[in-house]
Amino acid sequence: DAGITQSPRHKVTETGTPVTLRCHQTENHRYMYWYRQDPGHGLRLIHYSYGVKDTDKGEVSDGYSVSRSKTEDFLLTLESATSSQTSVYFCAISESIGSGIQETQYFGPGTRLLVL
């Protein structure tokens, strides 16, 4: 998985509790992404980062926050988990080519989150 790890790999939590998912890369890639994947919706972008402390929202960012204090780590936080956030979460990384164009993304193994 291209030097990408995600932790935890599985988590069960209760509604209203905070949850933090971690993505760690050893590739020194500039861009990092958090997606969620749900049946019938496919992969949807939650947040992404284009450098340390530089992040932006994706398509489904409500209820999620992110932080990137080091190149290698990108954290996704659910401040107060809801059942609608039960999903499989994937982290991905990519590097820029030339003047910042992003191309191929490399995905981590995923985290299965169940919110009861």
Place this chain on the structure above:
Amino acid sequence: SQKIEQNSEALNIQEGKTATLTCNYTNYSPAYLQWYRQDPGRGPVFLLLIRENEKEKRKERLKVTFDTTLKQSLFHITASQPADSATYLCALDPRGSGYSTLTFGKGTMLLVSP
């Protein structure tokens, strides 16, 4: 509205045949289009990228075409094998500049029977 459409129904073919998967998009002008493979319980894996000025790209048994007039990409696997069974996702850069993130289709499941 903007859409990326892939066949939601699984494609069933026999080993040795050519599998053809379709990706159609509307209201996008992507600089490139990518194809990924995803196995159950795992993250997607990059297969091929084709740019807007390229008609066709090949890699071993894989071939991708890109028709910006039809707004369509076709993904072909020749001499298919049971090990090719997986879900295949297409993705494009929604802003068309190459400087943005990717938007993914929902994927098509391919089942290759012996």
